[in-house]
Amino acid sequence: MRRKLAAGNWKxxxxxxxxxxxxxxIAAHPSPKSEVLLCPPATLVAAMATAAAGKIxxxxxxxxxxxxxxxxxxxxxxxxxxxxxxxxILGHSERRADHGESSxxxxxxxxxxxxxxxxxxICVGETEAQRDAGETLALVGAQLAGSVPDGATAAxxxxxxxxxxxxxxxxxxxxxxxxEVHDFLRAELVARFGTEGEGMRxxxxxxxxxxxxxEIFATSNVDGALVxxxxxxxxxxxxxxSAL
Ligand code: PEP
Numbered sequence: 001m002r003r004k005l006a007a008g009n010w011k012x013x014x015x016x017x018x019x020x021x022x023x024x025x026i027a028a029h030p031s032p033k034s035e036v037l038l039c040p041p042a043t044l045v046a047a048m049a050t051a052a053a054g055k056i057x058x059x060x061x062x063x064x065x066x067x068x069x070x071x072x073x074x075x076x077x078x079x080x081x082x083x084x085x086x087x088x089i090l091g092h093s094e095r096r097a098d099h100g101e102s103s104x105x106x107x108x109x110x111x112x113x114x115x116x117x118x119x120x121x122i123c124v125g126e127t128e129a130q131r132d133a134g135e136t137l138a139l140v141g142a143q144l145a146g147s148v149p150d151g152a153t154a155a156x157x158x159x160x161x162x163x164x165x166x167x168x169x170x171x172x173x174x175x176x177x178x179x180e181v182h183d184f185l186r187a188e189l190v191a192r193f194g195t196e197g198e199g200m201r202x203x204x205x206x207x208x209x210x211x212x213x214x215e216i217f218a219t220s221n222v223d224g225a226l227v228x229x230x231x232x233x234x235x236x237x238x239x240x241x242s243a244l
Pocket of ligand 1: 009162166167168169205206207208226227228229230
């Protein structure tokens with residue numbers, strides 16, 4: 001049985017004052033039945049981990065593939081762990097697009113995350129042009145195969161299906177389209193990782209909000225959500241959490 005996961009990605013949003021939202025979320029949901037994860041900007045990981053006091057998990061939004069060294073501006077997985085992070089988002093489409101991250105790079109980062117004891121939340125997803133061209137399954141299949149390292153387990157790997165065209169747009173795939181991709185990803189994971197692939201959580205991401213969370217969470221092979229905009233406010237994220 002896969003435990004549901006509600007993960008929030010604050011992206012490049014938030015200052016110390018935003019930690020009030022974490023306190024409000026914990027106060028409103030003191031014992032959620034699902035796992036809850038918030039991934040703030042790196043500047044807030046340590047403070048959020050302190051504020052969360054183990055009640056919710058905290059993660060980074062990226063890490064470097066190397067353990068240390070001359071990489072100005074980058075952050076190693078071990079540094080995130082040292083700040084209290086337990087997870088790290090890897091291969092988000094904004095990083096793939098803005099920073100030219102290939103699946104090979106994401107795979108190396110996931111291996112670095114594992115070495116540091118972090119759970120990797122690995123993102124895959126097609127652009128609108130790729131969907132229109134009928135390339136969705138081939139594309140996400142290739143991203144999955146290239147981004148998830150050998151030896152990945154259900155304990156150290158979560159996959160997020162995030163159609164690029166649904167991120168921050170208010171548009172979502174139909175439930176049938178979500179089910180088609182999640183069922184496909186599950187089959188690919190089981191074919192490669194066996195029972196570990198059966199246990200890996202598959203999150204849907206892209207314009208999840210309180211009004212659509214219930215039906216998305218009831219969709220085949222959806223084990224939770226990776227939420228961007230609606231994770232910034234405790235009321236919205238809490239409502240999504242309640243739908244799980
Ligand atoms: C995301 O960026 O991971 C995301 C899903 O964003 P939003 O929920 O705002 O579409």
